[in-house]
Amino acid sequence: MNASPIFHRLALLAPLLCLGFVSISCTGYQLQTGRPQALTHVKKISVPLFENKTLVPRGEILATNSVVDAITNDGTYHIATLHEADAVLEGTMETITYSQVRSTRLDTLRSEEMENTVTLHWQLLDASTRKILSTGKATGSSRFAIDANQQTARQNALPDALQRAATQVVGRLTDDF
Template sequence: MNRIRTVLKLLLPVLCLLAGSCGYQLGGTKPPKLEFAQTVKVDLFANNSLEPRAATLVTGALADELQRDGTYRLSSRGNADIRVQGEVYSISFDQLRSSREDTYKSSELGLRLSVKYRVLDGRTGKVLYEGSAEEVSQFFDVGNIQTARTNALSYAARLVATSIAEMLTNG
C-alpha cells in the first residue's frame, strides 16, 4: 500500500507537467503586431448607411465578443494599448427566394452588412491593421417585416463582430 502511494506521489507531478504542455491556453493567440497589447478600446463605429442603429449594434457586439474571448481587457479611457475604429459603409437587402405565386414578392430576404475597420496603436496612433468584414443574415417575409429586418441586422452585427474579434485574437 505504501509503495503504491509513493509511486503515485512521484508520478503525479510528471503527469501534471505532461498535461500542462498539451498546447492549451486561455484566450486567443495574438497576431505578431499585437503581442504587446493588453487592453483595447473600441471606438464607436461611424455609420454611413441608412440604418440608424447599425453602428451602435456593431460596436456593442464587438465589445461583447472581445470581453467574452478574454485575450484583451476592455478599456474605456484613452490609455488603451490598441484602439479599434471602423465604419458601417453598406447595408443591402437581397431577394434570396421569391413566392411561388408572385415572383416579385419575396419570401426570403438576405441582409448584407459591410464594415471597414482599422486597429491603431493607442499611444502613437499608427495603423497596425486595416481590414473589412462582410456578413449575410437571412430572414423571412412573414408577419412584421420591420421586426424581422431589425433582428437580421442584430444577427449580422454579431457575425461581423465575431469576424473582427477572430482577426484580433488569432491573427
C-alpha cells in the first residue's frame, strides 16, 4: 500500500508550521541583560568592608561576606578590587532588633522563640566619579529557639538574617525591585 501524496506533503509541512508558530510567538520579546537600565555599564563591583553601627562583634565582616556571597551566587556581577571595579557597593549594618515570637505557656515574659531583624543601608557608587548609581535599605530576619545559652542562639541566627538581607540587596541591583 502506498500512502497518498497528501500525507507526504503534510509530513513535510508540519515541521515548517511548528517553526513558524514558535518564531511568531516570540515576536516583540527580547532577552534582557539582567541589570537595570542605569547599571548596564556595571559588570564588576567592589565591596569594601561594611560599617557596623550595632554592638555585635565582627558584624561588619558577616554583613560584607553575606553580600559578597549573594552577588557571587547570583552571577550577574563579578567581584573585583577597587582598581578593577566599575562600581563600589558601600553599606552599613544599621540595626538588629529582637522580638518575641513565642513564650512559655505559664510565663509570657519568658521567651521560647525569638526573631531577629537586621537592617542594611547600602549605596552603589560609580568607581571613577563616585556618583550614586543606586541606593536602598534591606532587611532580613531569622527565627531561633531560646535554649540555655541565649547569646549563642542569637549569634547563630545572625548569618541567616544577614543572608536574607543580602539577597534583597542583590535583587535590587539585578532586577531593580
